[in-house]
Amino acid sequence: MEISKEEISGRTISLAIPAVRCNGVKKYFQTVHAVDGIDLEVRTGECFGLLGPNGAGKTTLVEVMEGLTRADEGIVEILGYCWGSGDDRAFRDRIAVQLQETQLADKLTVEETLRLFRSFFSRGHTVDEVIRLGELEEKRKERVHKLSGGTKQRLALACALVSNPELLFMDEPTTGLDPQARARVWGVVEEFKLRGGTVMLTTHYMEEAARLCNRVAIMDHGRFLAIGTPAELIASLDGREIIEFRVLGELEQDLLTGLPGVKAVDRKNESYVLKVLSIDVTLPALLNAAERSRARIDHLLTRQATLEDVFMSMTGGRLNDEG
Amino acid sequence: MMKDKIRNPLYELTVARIKESVREPEMLFWVFVFPILLAVALGIAFREKPTDRLRIAIEESAGAEQISKLLSIREDIQPIVLDTGEANEQLRKGKVDLIISIDQSINPQPESLVLANLVFTYDETRSNSKIARMASQDAIERGLGRKDMIFIRDNKVETPGSRYIDFLIPGLIGMNLMGSGMWGVGFAVVYARTRKLLKRLAATPMRRSHYLFAFMLSRMIFLIPEVAMLVVLGWIIFNVRVFGSVLDLVIVSILGSLTFAGLGLLVAARSRTIEGASGWMNFIIMPMYILSGSFFSYERFPEFAIPFIRALPLTALNDALRAVMNDGRPLYSIRLELAVLSVWLILTFVVSLKIFKWQ
Numbered sequence: 300m301e302i303s304k305e306e307i308s309g310r311t312i313s314l315a316i317p318a319v320r321c322n323g324v325k326k327y328f329q330t331v332h333a334v335d336g337i338d339l340e341v342r343t344g345e346c347f348g349l350l351g352p353n354g355a356g357k358t359t360l361v362e363v364m365e366g367l368t369r370a371d372e373g374i375v376e377i378l379g380y381c382w383g384s385g386d387d388r389a390f391r392d393r394i395a396v397q398l399q400e401t402q403l404a405d406k407l408t409v410e411e412t413l414r415l416f417r418s419f420f421s422r423g424h425t426v427d428e429v430i431r432l433g434e435l436e437e438k439r440k441e442r443v444h445k446l447s448g449g450t451k452q453r454l455a456l457a458c459a460l461v462s463n464p465e466l467l468f469m470d471e472p473t474t475g476l477d478p479q480a481r482a483r484v485w486g487v488v489e490e491f492k493l494r495g496g497t498v499m500l501t502t503h504y505m506e507e508a509a510r511l512c513n514r515v516a517i518m519d520h521g522r523f524l525a526i527g528t529p530a531e532l533i534a535s536l537d538g539r540e541i542i543e544f545r546v547l548g549e550l551e552q553d554l555l556t557g558l559p560g561v562k563a564v565d566r567k568n569e570s571y572v573l574k575v576l577s578i579d580v581t582l583p584a585l586l587n588a589a590e591r592s593r594a595r596i597d598h599l600l601t602r603q604a605t606l607e608d609v610f611m612s613m614t615g616g617r618l619n620d621e622g
Numbered sequence: 623m624m625k626d627k628i629r630n631p632l633y634e635l636t637v638a639r640i641k642e643s644v645r646e647p648e649m650l651f652w653v654f655v656f657p658i659l660l661a662v663a664l665g666i667a668f669r670e671k672p673t674d675r676l677r678i679a680i681e682e683s684a685g686a687e688q689i690s691k692l693l694s695i696r697e698d699i700q701p702i703v704l705d706t707g708e709a710n711e712q713l714r715k716g717k718v719d720l721i722i723s724i725d726q727s728i729n730p731q732p733e734s735l736v737l738a739n740l741v742f743t744y745d746e747t748r749s750n751s752k753i754a755r756m757a758s759q760d761a762i763e764r765g766l767g768r769k770d771m772i773f774i775r776d777n778k779v780e781t782p783g784s785r786y787i788d789f790l791i792p793g794l795i796g797m798n799l800m801g802s803g804m805w806g807v808g809f810a811v812v813y814a815r816t817r818k819l820l821k822r823l824a825a826t827p828m829r830r831s832h833y834l835f836a837f838m839l840s841r842m843i844f845l846i847p848e849v850a851m852l853v854v855l856g857w858i859i860f861n862v863r864v865f866g867s868v869l870d871l872v873i874v875s876i877l878g879s880l881t882f883a884g885l886g887l888l889v890a891a892r893s894r895t896i897e898g899a900s901g902w903m904n905f906i907i908m909p910m911y912i913l914s915g916s917f918f919s920y921e922r923f924p925e926f927a928i929p930f931i932r933a934l935p936l937t938a939l940n941d942a943l944r945a946v947m948n949d950g951r952p953l954y955s956i957r958l959e960l961a962v963l964s965v966w967l968i969l970t971f972v973v974s975l976k977i978f979k980w981q
Contacts, residue, residue, distance in 0.1 A: 365825055367981065388827045396825035402817035406645040407638055418634035419828040425628075442645075458822075 316379040318343045318466050318497040319364060324373035326359050333359040334370070335521030341514075343465075346488075346498040348512035350505065350606065352614075356521040357501040358399055358470055364499065365396050365468050378465060392420050395464035397455050399471045399501075405444035409435050409454055412443060416458045423462035433457030433487055449480025456487050466497045473507060485510060505606035517610055524613045532609045538562035538574025539604045542582060545569045548594035558584045563612075574604070574612075631828055635836035640843060643806065653802045653848055658855055661794050664917070665860050668786040675700040676754040679709040681723035685735055689722055692735075692765035699757055713743065719754035720744045736766060783865055783948040791856040792943035793916035795849055799875065800910065800936050802848060803882025804889065804903055807837045811890035812899040815979070824980035834975060838883050845879040846872075853947075865950030873953065874946055874960070878939035881963045884970030885935065891978045910936040938962035 319341040326334040333356045341347045349357045362368040363375055366382040375382065380390050403412050413426045424432065430439055433453045438446060446454065452472060459467055469488070473481040481504075488511055492498060502508055508515045509529045516526040525532055533539060538561070546569050555564050555573065560581040563574040575581040578601045589596045643649055678693060680686045680703045693701040704712065712718045724732075725739040732738035742758065744751035764770075814820050823833060849871070856862035864871060885906065893899035913920060913927075914936035923931060931937050942959040945951040953960065 367821065367825060388829070391825065391827040396822070398818055398822050398825070401819060401822040403819060403822075404638065404642055404814075406642045411638060411641065414629075415631075415634045415638050416826065418629055418631040419823075419826040421827070 316343070317341060317376070318345065318378060319347070319499060320374070320376040321360075321364070322374040324360070324363060324370045324375055326356075326363055326368065326370050328359075332356075332521045334363065337373070337521075337523060339516065339523075339526075341497065341499060343497050344492075344495055345513045346492055346500065346511050348508040348515040349499075349501040349518050350503065350508050350515050350610065351501075351518035352503060355518045357518055359521075360518070361468055361470050361499065361501055365394070366391075367396075389421075392422055392462060393464060394466045394468065395459035395462055397459045397467070397469045397472060399474070401455055403443050403451070403454065403458070406442060408440050408442050409446070410439045412454065413457055413461055417461045420462035423464075424460070426461075429457050429461045432460055432490065434483060447480070449476050449483060452476060452480070452484050453487060456484065460487075460491060464496065466499065467491060469498065469500045471501055471503070473502070473504065481507070505610070509606055515606065517606075517613060519614050525609065529606055532606060533604050536574065536604050536609055536612060538576060540575050540578045541600075541602050541604055541608060542573040542575060542578060542585065543598070543600040543602075544571055544585075544596050545598040546571065546589070546594050546596060548592070550589060550592050550594040554588055554592065555585070558588060560584075570598075574608070632832045632836060632839070635828075635832055636839040636843075639810070639836050639840035642810070643840065643844065649806065653798065653806075653844070654851060657794055657798045657848075657852055661791065661852060661855060662859065664790055664794075665787045668790070676720070676750065676757055677702065677718045678754055678758055679704045679712060679718040679721045681706050681709055681721060683724050683726070685724050685732070685738060688735060689740075689762065693758060693761045695765050696757055696761045699754075699761060710743075713745070716748070719748065719750045720758060722758060735762070783863065783950075785860075787856070787860040788862050788948050789919075789944065790917070791852060791860070791862045792947045793940050795852050795875070796878065796914070796936055796940040796943055797911070797916045798848055798852065799845060799879045799939065800882045800907065802844065803841055803879050804886040804907060806844075807841065807883045807886030808890040808893075808899055808903055809896065810837070811887065812893045812896055815890075815893070815981075816895065818981075820979075821981045830978070830980070831975065834887060834971070834978070837887065838880055838971075841879050841883045842876055845875050849875045862947075864947050866946035866952070870946045870953050871943070874939070874942045874956075877960060877963045877967070878935070878942070881935050881939070881967040881970070884967050884974065887974040887978075888970040891974045910934055913937065915940050933962060935963055935966045938966075 317340045319339060321337050321339040324334055324337045325332070335356070337360060349360065351357050359368060363370045364377060366377070366387060369382070377390075378393055407415070410426060410430065413429055417423060417426055417429070423429075430436055433456055435450070435453060435457060438450055438454075443451065443454065456469070456472065459469075467488075472488070473484050476484065485507070488498060488500075492511075498511070500508075500511060512529065514526065514528050515532065517524045517532070525535070527535070552564060552566065555561065555571065558573075558581055560576040561573050562576065565572040573581065573585070582601065586596065675698055677700050680689050680693075680701055682703055682705050686703045690701040690703055693699045702718065706723075709718065709721045713721055721743040723741045723743065725741050728739050729737060740762075742755050744755055746752065811820070824830070853862075853864060853871070857864075886903075889902045889906065890899055893902065913923065913931045914934050915931075916936070920928065920931045920937060932941070938959040942956045942963070945956045945959070946953075
């Protein structure tokens, strides 16, 4: 019970200071500008997402924040602390890190792994508590190499949560997991958020960012292209609604551009994506135009714009290959 | 909530290390089963045969039977009558040590052996052949009535700890400590690095020296069964005794084991791949297999090379183990070997800590 008192007082103190503050952060590898001038402030209690394709510089930026990589330029403050300005090792008690693709020791059990990680920290949950937080009760005695991908990720997350950290870094926590396993990992993160924890997350799943993050930054080539809440970013799009379809026969592109409410037309072979102000206005006009041109439209789909559309409109690429 | 007690990280790291090792069946084979197999195989191949009998072929002829009878006076001679072709064939293969024939070109029909011309055919480079020649001459002359001029009393003693197997067992212990120390520690570290586990640990408040030190501690615990197994096995099967104090043996083993754990750490300090580390391991281990006198004495190498060979950690360990096990010498008398091991240990550990890459 003493631990939780400490933790409450620790959090009240840190409320005034941003959880993460970056100012002009740059990190180059030879000629590659992995991080190319990043300014960022993440508030305590916030869940912030770095969204971007592979190679965007997300991992490098997060590792600079985690104190695993030194920035070439700029200021990085984590919970008001600058790496290298004091006792780094002691400071690590307050933050937690989940790396992309860490493989824990195969031959140890879930419980043994957590017991080991717990021993490194001077504060935190008991092993039993963190097993419950990670929903690992049934796998407690199982060896790591026998765990499924999703369970391994929850164990990695539990290893991070074992110190009951103020700030949790997660680098692509659900890459390669099936939707069910992904949802369970999200559940664990959401519980951490509910308890007042701050989360810094990288992902290339827009669904993940939309569900977990209060704010996201879209990152590519080491820079932020946009930053804001998911709703703000979607609202910033010209066309916030999308019509997708396939055309059998001839339909002139100029005709589509001229339809009411159309903001942009993307074409790939017979497949079209129209970004429109309102589906209600554009769709009847589209069907009319098709009929006049004696073209047939199928695979018709209408939807709201997502973060992925925001990303595509900014970079012309996709967030991830799985779509 | 005693069960959930939070223990010292060094303790937890060491326990985790030991559990990981024990749960690796292949590691148990190489550390425990393989050395036993090696000891048994080498022990049998090189066992001291109870006074090997000299095998002497006699070429078929009129006098062959008589020669055979005369040779049988000596217990250490096993005579066998063969035709010329077979006798030569067996000499070539080393199945017989000497061929005795009668040269009939000078005296075709000798009435007695005294008048016959005996020919001894043998390979002078074989020590057994030379012994066979002397023993045959002795047996035949004595059988024909030679009188010995002096009286000799044979005083046969057996020096304990002087057999090949006595030499071999400490060498195998040394080799085993080297192998398990270097591979055990080196591989575990490189493996953890390739899996990004080292980086993950570096992101915790874990003391880095604790991580490396846990390897040393786990090695100290493992070496007890490793050494005990070979000592007990040597004692039961081959009657290899430990003439020095067991405590001294433990001290030498611990020091040797830590030294090789240090070398393993050094090799693993920067290696990014298992393949790269394997190359370096072999580069360090192979010369010591050959030079450090695990299987045969390094005194056979040229004189100028001996000081370098003795500066190798495995040589120092083997010499120290043999001094304690075979000769029963005190630690004081092997202070040079212990110093060599200590220097290697300190050097490798300090350098490893300095250059160690966590990512």
